[in-house]
Amino acid sequence: MSKTLLIADDEPNIVISVEYLMKREGFEVLVAGDGEEALAKIRQHRPDIVLLDVMMPKMNGFDVCQEVRADPTLSGVRILMLTAKGRDTEVAKGLALGADVYMTKPFSTRELVEKVRQLVGQ
Amino acid sequence: MTLAPLLAVVALLYLGLLFAVAWWADRRADQQRSVIANPTVYALSMAVYCTTWTFYGSVGRAAGSGVGFLPIYLGPTLVMALGWFLLLKMIRSAKANRITSIADFIASRYGKSQLLGGLATVIAVVGVVPYISLQLKAVSGSLGILLQQPAALLPRHDAAQPFFADSTFYIALILAAFTVLFGTRHLDATERHEGMVAAVALESVVKLVAFSAAGLFVTYGLYDGFGDIFQRAQAVERLRVLAGSLAAGQGYATWFSLTLLAALAMLFLPRQFQVAVVENVNESHLKRAIWLFPLYLLLINVFVLPITLGGLLRFSGQGVDADTFVLTLPVAAHQDALALLVFIGGLSAATGMVIVETIALSTMVCNDLVMPLLLRWTGLAQGGARDLSGLLLAIRRGAILAILLLGYLYFRLAGEAYALVGIGLISFAAVAQFAPAMIGGLYWRGGTRDGALAGLSAGFLVWGYTLLLPSFAKSGWLPASFLTDGPFALGLLRPQQLFGLTGLDEISHSLFWSLCANLGAYVVVSLRRPPTAVEAGQARLFVDALKLSRPVGVALWRGRADSGELQTLVGRFLGPERARAAFAGYARRHGVADPATLEADADLVHFAESQLAGAIGSASARAVVASVAQEEPLSPAEVMEILDEASQLRRYSRELERKSQQLEAATHQLTAANARLQELDRLKDDFMSSVTHELRTPLTSIRALSEILRDDPDIPPPERQRFHTIIVGETERLTRLVNQTLDLAKIESGNAEWHTTEIDLKQLVAQSAEATGQLFRDKEVALSLELPERVPPLLADRDRLIQVMLNLLSNAAKFVGRGGKVTVRLAETPEGLRVDVADNGKGIAPEEQQLIFERFRQGGGMTDKPAGTGLGLPISRHIIEHFGGRLWVESVPGAGATFSFVLPRAAVGQ
Amino acid sequence: MQGSILRGPRLVALFLAGCLLFNYPVLALFDRPVELFGLPLLFVYLFAAWFGLIALMAWIIERRRD
Known part of the structure; x- marks a missing residue:
């Protein structure tokens, strides 16, 4: 059974590249263009893993992460935060809110694939 | 003659009342609840200016010259307008230098000169003695009128009467005793007499009430108001001129010189200096005195002309002395109660003047005449540990008695030749001699001791020659030819037409010559040499009195002293108990537990000297302190250096204050600027963070897609083509972003072209x-x-x-x-x-x-x-x-x- | 001792005005056989001017602020 993966990002071109990568890895890929849509899709589809951008319209990635972690039924969802804000405080905040992995943009595709594999392999 | 005991009882009761008031005020002062710390009391005490000369004499003068009596009160009114500067400065410098009398003031101003203090004392005593004799004459005259009523004539004084049969002699003795009680009960370091001031203020009220009562009685009792009196006077040729014209007097020149004379007297009469300067508790009291005192003068003069005209109309041709109208009019109308009130008012006027004047003079005589001589001749200061405070009191009491006896003597010698006003003006002209040295001393740094000595001597001599000696000549004590032909028949030297100057009355004549000589000598001699170190130092203290916050005198002393010796010295003049208390207080203020361990520095020496100055005058205090402290003389250059240093210090401290204000303002600005900078910094951080974000986003797509293209050779061509297009688009976006960021930065920093x-x-x-x-x-x-x-x-x-x-x-x-x-x-x-x-x-x-x-x-x-x-x-x-x-x-x-x-x-x- | 900085100059001006009012030649203007309210003109003038001067002095010195 293939694993489900949600890409939450408002940058269409990033979505295109990540979607291509993850489909090649065999994931069933869902896409969300803003935070609210992402949360709705997480609740609906319970993806195995979410690639979550921080700077999104309507609801930012931190809030989405917090909501997910506050919901015990979603405890199985792995969260990988992807953001262009690479400051240490942002990283710490993301991890504190319950993200499993934190990666800064631009990322290495190989590294991203590796992290995603690790997360779903756990 | 049953009246005599009654009068004596009433008079003594009144004096007793005054004394009770004084005693009560002194007690209150000891309890720190001063009754005279009140601007109205201060203003009323200044009304000691109005003596019997005003009370009885104004009417006398008005009978001779109509409104010509007014300059005596207009002059002080005008001076009070300047009081804000002149009196304030006198009060400040007197307080700063612990000055106790006008002689002390002059001595201190010109380098604490004992000689100058002595000369000023002599002038004050000689000049004021006629004035005191005038009070004796008025009191004895009023007594005589009451005792001989209804004859209502001023008794002709019988020169052949021996003094022990003369009631005036006993009046003088009673007044002396009374003054001793008032003024010299104890020795005060500041020489202030709260009880005396309270009594004098009360007397001022009494004499105003009494005079106004007499005025009201004459104007509305004997006549039908102001209009009626003046209308009746119009009917008599002589009175018409008197009532409504200056021509009755000696013209505008006399008017002017009397105004000037009274203005100067108001400032420099020893008793005025005593109440206005020495007894001043709080300089803000001056505010009310500036208008209340002139108002008092106006009120006490409103009825002068009606009484004069009323008396002249009533006693026409009866030979009644106009000086007595205030009293004789009620007596003639059988208004016994009113007559008694007027007598009490006159007694108030006399006692107030005599008490304050003799206390002021006795302080001068003691501090500036007797003490210096005693110090010089007997080496009193070194004489063991004897307590000299008793001796000081004895000297003052003796001086009071002597001054009153001198007054009596003058009364016997010259009293009959002059009306009251005439005698008063002689005194005024004498104290006017203080004007150049006093006013010059307050406003001109260049005045020197020699200049002041020369000026005072010259003025005093000319005054004596042109006014005092003629008063003796008129009374027959000197040959009459002295007046008419001049000494040794030298016409040019006739004392009342000196150098042939005619056309002036004797007072204006004397005032003109004496002030010319005085001012000329003061200025010319002062300009002969620059001030010495001490003179320059003292000049600074007086001329800059309103600018100095703290006396700089401390810095002007250098030498060695012993604190124990200093305390002993002060104790000898003030009493050991008070000296101990004073030194303990000083030690406390300086944070030293035991006064004996005080370091005898310039500050302590200055403290001791100022304590003594209150008791024995600044000049004597300096001399006494010099006997126990080895002062190393300062050269003029050094003094100037110290003074410059002091003024430089003041300048520095002002500068410092200004700088610290500037610093505070700058700190404010810096804080604001810093906040702005922090805000800008935050904005810049935000901007950088935003830019980073905006740069990373396209980079992310570019990198991801490039890596996909690199790592995966099997991508179908359409997909490959799509990725390439995205990469190019994102690159363009990056380029635009970089360009616009730079563009915006340039515009915002103002560097754009x-x-x-x-x-x-x-x-x-x-x-x-x-x-x-x-x-x-x-x-x-x-x-x-x-x-x-x-x-x-x-x-x-x-x-x-x-x-x-x-x-x-x-x-x-x-x-x-x-x-x-x-x-x-x-x-x-x-x-x-x-x-x-x-x-x-x-x-x-x-x-x-x-x-x-x-x-x-x-x-x-x-x-x-x-x-x-x-x-x-x-x-x-x-x-x-x-x-x-x-x-x-x-x-x-x-x-x-x-x-x-x-x-x-x-x-x-x- | 606080007060308007104009207090000093005002008092000096008043002093000068007083010197003028109480001396020749202004005095001579009123020194004539004319009656006012049944009183000699000079008498009325002197006391009125004197009182006015005192009132002004009181006003200048006692007023609290400008």
């Missing part, structure tokens, strides 16, 4: 529309232009304005959506040329309408995000504002948005 030329906005709008035409056609958006025929030219940067237009047009194209409509309008408004770019898209929410002009704040809900950098609108707004215009947006959500800008017609690049 502006090429201002004259431009036709209509042409520019049309050109921009054409340039973006393809964009609109691609998106199937209808673009329409509404342009006027022609618009006035503008001064602006052509390329920059095109940049703005392209930004607005491409934004419109981006947001309006397929099938939309964009209209560009150009119009002339009062504000300038206005361009609207209106679309019929979904509009912008109100809360976003401001945000979109901030950096990296793009409108929400975009479909092709990579096209925008988030910097277009901020840059556009900067450009428009640079040319003095404004750029804004109006939008109704759902009905489209209109971006507009206005450029002023005369817009010129900066």
Whole structure:
């Protein structure tokens, strides 16, 4: 059974590249263009893993992460935060809110694939 | 003669009442609840100016010269207008230097000179003795009238009567005893007499009430008001002139010189100096005295002319002395109670004057005449540990008695030759001699001890020659030819026509010559040499009295002393108990537990000297202290250096104060600037963070897609092609972002280049529309232009304005959506040329309408995000504002948005 | 001892005015056989001017602020 993966990002071109990568890895890929849509899709589809951008319209990635972690039924969802804000405080905040992995943009595709594999392999 | 005991009892009861008041006030003072710390009491005590000379004598003078008695009161009124400067300065410098009398003041001002203090004392005593004799004469005269009523004649004094049978002699003795009780019960370091001041203030009320009662009785009792008296006087030729004209007096010259004389007397009479300066508790009391004292003078003079005219009408041809009208009119009308009240009023006037005057004089005699001589001849200061405070009191008591006896002597010798006013004016002219040394000393640094000595001596001699000796001659004590032919028959030296000067009355004549001699000698001798060190130092203390916050005298002493010896010394003059208390207080203030361990520095020596100055005068105090402290003399250069240092210190401290204020202001500014900088720093951080974010986003796509293309050779060609297109697009976006960021940074920092030329906005709008035409056609958006025929030219940067237009047009194209409509309008408004770019898209929410002009704040809900950098609108707004215009947006959500800008017609690049 | 900085100059001006009012030649203007309210003009003038002067002095010195 293939694993489900949600890409939450408002940058269409990033979505295109990540979607291509993850489909090649065999994931069933869902896409969300803003935070609210992402949360709705997480609740609906319970993806195995979410690639979550921080700077999104309507609801930012931190809030989405917090909501997910506050919901015990979603405890199985792995969260990988992807953001262009690479400051240490942002990283710490993301991890504190319950993200499993934190990666800064631009990322290495190989590294991203590796992290995603690790997360779903756990 | 049953009246005599009654009068004696009433008079003694009244004196007893005064003494009770004084005793009560002294007690209150000891309890720190002073009754005289009150501006009204201060003003009333100044009314000691009004003696029997006013009480009885004003009427006498009015009988001779009509309104000619008024200058005696107008002069002080005018002086009080200047009191704010003159009296305040005298009070300040007197307090700062612990001055106890006018002689002390002059001595201290000119280098604490004992010789000068002595001379001033002699002048004061000789000058004022006639004035005291006048009081004796008035009291004995009024007594005589009451005892011999209803004859109502001033008793002719019988010169052959031996003094022990003369009631005046006993009056003098009683007054002396009374003054001793008032003034010398104990020795005060500041020489202030609260009880005396309280009694004098009360007496001022009594004499005003008594005189007004007499005036009211004469005006409204004997006659039918002011109008009636003056009307009746009109009927008599002599009285008509008297009532309504100056011609009755000696003319305007006399008027002027009397005004001047009274003005000077008001300042320099020893008793006035005593109440106004020495007894001043709080210099703010001066405020009320400045108007209340002149008001008192006015009130006590309102009835003078009615009484005069009433008396002259009533006693016409009876030979009644006009000096007695105040009393004889009630007596003649058998108003016994009123007569008694008037007698008490006259007694008040006399006792007030005698008490204050003799106390002031005795202080001078003791401090500036006897002490210096005793110190010189007997070496009193070194004489063991004897307590000298008793001796001091004894000297003062002796001086009081001696002065009153001198007054009696003058009364016997010359009293009959003059009316009251005449005698008073002789005294006035004497104390006027203090004016050059006093006023010069307060305002001129150059006055020297020698100058003051010369001036005072010259003035005093001329006064004696032109006024005092003639008063003796008139009484027969000197040959009459002295007046008529001059000494040794030298006509030019006739004392009342000196050097042939005629046409002036004797007072004006004397005043003119004596003040000429006085002022001339003072100035000329002062200018012979520069002031010595001590003189210059003291001059500074007096001339700058209003500027100095603290006496600089301390710094002007250098030498060695012993604190124990100093305390012993002070104890000898003040009593050991008070000295101990004073030194303990000093030690406490300086944080030293045991006075014996005090370091005898300049400060302590100065303290000891000022304690002594209160008791024995500044000149004697200096001499006494010098006997136990080895002073190393300072050269004039050193003194000037110290004074300069002191004034430099003051300057520095002022400077410091100013600097610290500036510093505080600067700190404020710095705090504000720092807050602004921090804010800017935060903004910069935000900006950098935003820029980073905006840069990383396209980089992310580029990197990811490039790596995919690199790592996966099996991508189908269409996909490959799509990825390549995205990479190119993102690269372009990056380039734009970098360019616009730099552009914005340049504009914001003011480093942008502006090429201002004259431009036709209509042409520019049309050109921009054409340039973006393809964009609109691609998106199937209808673009329409509404342009006027022609618009006035503008001064602006052509390329920059095109940049703005392209930004607005491409934004419109981006947001309006397929099938939309964009209209560009150009119009002339009062504000300038206005361009609207209106679309019929979904509009912008109100809360976003401001945000979109901030950096990296793009409108929400975009479909092709990579096209925008988030910097277009901020840059556009900067450009428009640079040319003095404004750029804004109006939008109704759902009905489209209109971006507009206005450029002023005369817009010129900066 | 606080007060208007004009207090000093005002008092000096008043002093000078007083010197003028109470001396020749202004005095001579009123020194004539004319009656006012049944009183000699000079008498009325002297007391009125004197009182006016005192009132002004009181006003200048006692007023609290400008």
